[in-house]
Amino acid sequence: MTVPGRRSSTFSRLLRHGFTDPSGAERLLDVPELSALRGDPVLLDALGATADPDLALRGLVRLVEAQAETERQTLTTTLLSAKPFRDRLLGVLGASEALADHLARHPRDWESLVTYEAVDLHPGVAEFERGLSEAVDPVSLRVAYRRCLLAIAARDVCGTADLAQTAAELADLATATLRAALAIARTAAPADAAMCRLAVIAMGKCGGHELNYVSDVDVIFVGEPAEGADEAKAIQAATRLASHMMRICSETTVEGTIWPVDANLRPEGRNGPLVRTLSSHLAYYQRWAKTWEFQALLKARAVAGDPELGAQYIDAVSPLVWQAAERENFVPDVQKMRRRVVDNIPAAQVDRELKLGPGGLRDVEFAVQLLQLVHGRSDATLHSGTTLDALAALAAGGYVGRADASQLDEAYRFLRAMEHRIQLYRLRRTHLVPEDEADLRRLGRSLGLRTDPVAELNKEWRRHAAVVRRLHEKLFYRPLLDAVAQLAPGEIRLSPKAAGQRLEALGYADPAAALRHLEALASGVSRKAAIQRTLLPVLLGWFADSADPDAGLLGFRKVSDALGKTPWYLRLLRDEGAAAENLARVLSAGRLAPDLLLRAPEAVAILGDPGGLKPRGRDHLEQEVLAAVGRADGAEQAVAAARGVRRRELFRTAAADLIGSYGTEDSPREPDPGALVDRVGEAVTDLNAATIAGALRAAVRAEWGERLPTRFAVIGMGRFGGHELGYGSDADVLFVHEPREGVDEQEAARAANRVVAEMRRLLQLPTADPPLLIDADLRPEGKSGPLVRTLKSYEAYYRRWSLVWESQALLRAAPMAGDLELADRFIELVDPLRYPAEGLGEEAVREIRRLKARMESERLPRGADPTLHAKLGRGGLSDVEWTVQLLQMRHGWAEPGLRTTRTREALAAAHAAGLIPTEEAQTLDEAWVLATRVRNAVMLVRGRPGDTFPSDPRELAAVARYLGYEPGHVGEMVDDYRRITRRARAVVEELFYGS
Structure with missing residues (x-):
């Protein structure tokens, strides 16, 4: 019993x-088993120093209760008299509920914390092997493993070992455990053990000597026959041993599991044999391996089994690792690897992901x-599987700036420490920062944050993640700038070769x-160069993410040269993040958009305006073009002004298309x-219609002032009339005129022909x-017919x-420029032809x-592959359009929705009318x-039109990126193009040809 006054005093203390639950803590302190400890202030001080005093006290009560009477007295005496032991035990109990559970099940294991001799402070594999030596089955191995853990x-929690030492100890314990598990497997199958040599190669964090508390242990198995043994039978025996060893570590026992052993990094992954000979491994790596597999091998380390065979494996694969950067597919493989795979992380968890989220551990490790891989070809000092050691070597060699390396080292240690303490609590494999306030408080306190643990933790975590995000790209590129800018005497710089x-x-x-471009952009002490040095590390990363980084950098230099003295240009890129990324994407995506931009570099401003990429409507464009034409001194200057508007707007459309296709x-x-x-079809159509309207106005003004003797209209045909123009499409047109009242027909015809000739000349x-x-x-009679006719002439021709x-061509006829009332009358004239009453005859x-x-x-075209020609090939544009147009001509008289010049709109209307099934319409x-x-x-990509895929590999890769392929x-x-168009051709055979 406690008196009220003392209770109040204890509560406050x-x-x-x-303590967050002082009432519950008071009850626990009153249990009889703690009577020897209750009044000692040392105990409260020690509990208060832990990550979670409430958790530590609960664990202590469970541990004391589990002791026999004599052991309990020994434990309590040791707790009060030995501060190092007290700090270790309570520190573990306050940080790990799972280890408290272990101690409650195995109450004598606290004795392993009593004494630390100098040689035991940082034990290695040999010490851990001694700790596991008595384990003879999976259960006892698990108990011994937890005791070492x-x-x-x-x-770790007492600070005797830092992050790197803790991770190394965990890897050494894993090594000792693998050896013990293999020994148990060998004992269970002595015949298999005698038949083969088996080596276990650790990969991933275990191989890199930087393991987590809870992690899959990645391994690869290498087997060879023992002397005189048959190879096939020996590999079967080695496979049985390896499988048994994996089960010992991975299977659930009454003591739970140790950790999963994962062999999926082996050649061919889970589809490949579990054990291969050394020669089989080498054959695979030399012929089939991908870049990520060599990146994984960077951490390979022989840890168990036959040491000679393990060493042979490491000696054989190491040269392949350091030659990986010379492989043909290294660049596209790296581009794929550089895109973090966060698609499988639920959206609500991305911001809590320590490993895969933005600014996470994976960013540091990948960089x-x-x-x-890049520089280890010629510098053996970089051949380390441990992230922090490798980072230090990169800094020492001048491959990474020393300040950047120091910041990255600090951030990585903090994030890994967070990961360790999160996993230590329940010994579960997770990389998610908890959301619960109590969990965050314990996590913050475990990292030494005591004033306001939750707020301080969030602040520090976000700060370090931001450092990683900032340096992830900068790490690759800033040393390149330092190598050419020559600003900091005494700094180690990359050699030209590096x-x-x-x-x-x-x-x-x-x-x-x-490098020449970088030097031109970033060297010097001007403010312009300083801003470029800030921008370029990020821009270079975006360029490298494209199909043609060289073109992106060259384009950026040209644009910067053209606008370098313009005060707003670099400020826009520096202050508007979207503008810089949009520019990088556009400049490295092909030739058309950069060529347009270099002829009008001020259009860069479009990329920084939130609404700048939205296409302008035809009315707006035509108004601007006609105003520019009206201000010009002559017809040629007028058309040049119209072309200037077209150039800018074509760039706007292309930039929006590229950014919409690639994303930023x-x-x-x-x-x-x-x-x-x-969007592209509508925008280019409107733009070309406005340009033609400008050319028409310029041609009329040149000879007749503001009024042509005849009314004149331009009718769009083909893709122009269908509002489906591409960047390289011609504008198919018909010209129609009608003499004004009182004007002689021949004079009107001469004027109409002259204006057409002048329009064509100007354009x-x-x-x-x-x-x-x-x-x-x-037009009627094709190339042999007159370029321009009156409305009556068209009527007579079409009637006879x-x-x-x-009639089929007229399905696309639509007014585009000139006298719109006359154009509308032309459309009324041709409607009965293109939508014939009662449809088409057989x-x-x-x-x-x-x-x-x-x-x-x-x-x-001769030599063209009919399966890849986008216009005339199998299942291409022509196939689809003729099929849709046949439906329009057969059913347009009865189905108003089919009376449209647009292919997709007509196809949707045909489906809505039941003329084509859903699947076929979608195809x-x-x-x-x-x-x-x-x-x-x-x-x-090429800057010139084409109907089939380019043959140049870089151009083909750029087309693939535009189409959304990695x-x-x-x-x-x-393959996808051939498959999709093959299916479309099958629909065309059925619907168009009636097959």
């Missing part, structure tokens, strides 16, 4: 010592390993040129490719911009001479099919969108 945790190696490994095909940190990738296609003037070619070959293909259907078949056989739409995107991609997946892109 408990609060001061960090108890000592490691005690050194260090990549730099090791700088070139790094640039090559990051995808730069001409590292010498890249601020603007994720557009999930609907069809929406991108529609064909030489320019570096993508050309705008107007094609009037779809029109062929079915002309003879007309047969004629359309004959024309399509002839076009397929005659118009495909045609997918193929049409894909083929359109391929054509757009080719123009964006680096290294070009073959998958081509």
Whole structure:
């Protein structure tokens, strides 16, 4: 019993010592088993120093209660008299509920914490092997393992061992455990043990001597036959031993499990044999291994089994690791690895992920390993499997700035310490920062944060994660800038060879040129150079993430040279993060957008405006173009002004398309490719219509002032009329005029022909911009017919001479420029032709099919692959469009939704009307969108139009990136294109040809 006054005093003392449940603590202190400890203030001080005093006290009561009477007296006496022991025991109990459970089940294990001799402060494998030596089965091995783990945790929480020492001790304990498990397996199967030699190679954090408290232990097994044994039977025996060893560590016993042993890093992963001979391993690595497998081998370390065979394995694979950066697929593999795989992390957990989240442990480890692979070819001092040791070696060798290395080391230690203490609590494998206030408080206190543990923990965690995020990219590129800027005398700099190696490994095909560009941009003491040195580390990372980093850097230099004296340019890139990333994506995606930008560099401002990438509507564009034409001195100057608007707006459209296709940190990738296609088609159509309107106004003003003697309209045809233009499409048109009242018909015709000739001349003037070619070959009588006709002439021709293909062409007719009332009357005139009453007759259907078949056989370019030609190939644009147009001509008279010039809109209307089943409609739409995107991609990448995939590997990779494929997946892109268009062709055979 306690008197009220003393209870009140104890209650206050408990609060001061960090207890969150002082009432519960008072009850625990009153249990009879603690009578020898209750009044000693030393105990409260020691409990108050732990991460969780309440948890420590509960664990202590359980431990004391579990003791026999004589052992209890020994324990309490030792607690009161030996401060080091008291701190170790209570420190573990206050940090780990799981180890408290172990001590309650094995109450004598506290004795392992009593004495630390100098030689025992940082035990190695031999000491741990002695600690496990009496284990003869999985249960006793688990108990002995936990006893050793108890000592490691005690050194950790008391600060006797730092982060690196703790991680190394955990790896050594894992090594000793693997050896013990293998010994148990060998004892159970002596015949198998005699038949083979088996080596266990540790990988991952165990191989790197930096293990967590709870982690899979990654291994690879190497086997050879014992002298005189058959190889096949020996490998079978080795496989049985390896499997048994894995089960001993991984299976659940009455004492739980030790940890899973994971052999999935072996050749061919889980599909490959568990044990291979050394020669089999080498054959795989030399022929089939991917870059990530060599990155994994960087940490390989022989830990158990036959030591001679293990050493042979390490000696054999090490040279392959350090040659990995010279492999053909190294760059695309690195690009894939550089994209963190966070898709499988629930969105609500990304910000709590210590390992895989932004600024997490994986960022540090990947950065260090990549730099090791790049520079370890020629510098053996970098050949370490331990992250912090490798980071120190990189700094010592001048591959990483010393200040950056120091910050990264500090951040990595803090994040790993967080990970250790989170796992230590319940000995569960997790990398998530807890959300519960009590868990956060215990975690913060365990790291020495005592004033306001939760707030301090969050602040420190976010600070270190931000450092990692900032340095992750900077680590690769800032030393490159230091190598060329020559600003800090005495700083170790990358040698030209090392700088070139790094640039090559990051995808730069001409590292010498890249270094020249960096020097031109970043050297000197001007404010401009200082801002560039801030921008370039991040920009270089974005360039390296593209299909053509060299082009991105060269383009950036050209734009910077053009705008370098403009005060807003670098300020925009520095202060508007989206502008810099958007610029990097655009400059490294191909030739079209950079060429447009270099002719109008001030358009960079578009990339920093939140609404800058939205296309301008036709009314807005036409108003701007006509105003510019009206201010010009002559027709040629007027068209040059119109072209200036077109150039800027074409850049806006291309930039929005590229950013929507690739995505950026601020603007994720557009999930609907069809929406991108529609947006581009509408924008380019509106832009070309406004430009043609400007050319028409310029041509009229040059000779007739503001009023042409005849009313004049431009009708869009083909993709122009369908609002489906691509970047490289011609503008198919018809010209129609009607004499004004009182004007002679011949005079009107001469004026109309002269204005058409002048328009075409003006639009064909030489320019570096993508050309705008107007094609009037779809007019009556084709190339042999007059370029321009009156409305009556069109009416007479179509009434008497029109062929079915002309009616089909008119499906796309839409007003584009000039006299819109006249254009609308033309549309009224042709509607009965393109949507014939009661539909098409069978003879007309047969004629359309004959024309399509002839076009397929005659118009495909010689040597073109019909499975890859986006326009005329199998399942391409022509196939889909002719199928949709046949439906329009057969059913448009009865289905108003089919009366549209747009392919996708007509296809959707046909599906809504029940004319085409859902799956078939989706197949045609997918193929049409894909083929359109391929054509757009080719123009964006090459700067000139094309209907099939480029043959140049870099251009092909850029097309793949535009279409949403990760680096290294070009073959998958081509296979997908063939598959999708093959399915579309099957639908066309059924719907168009009636097969």
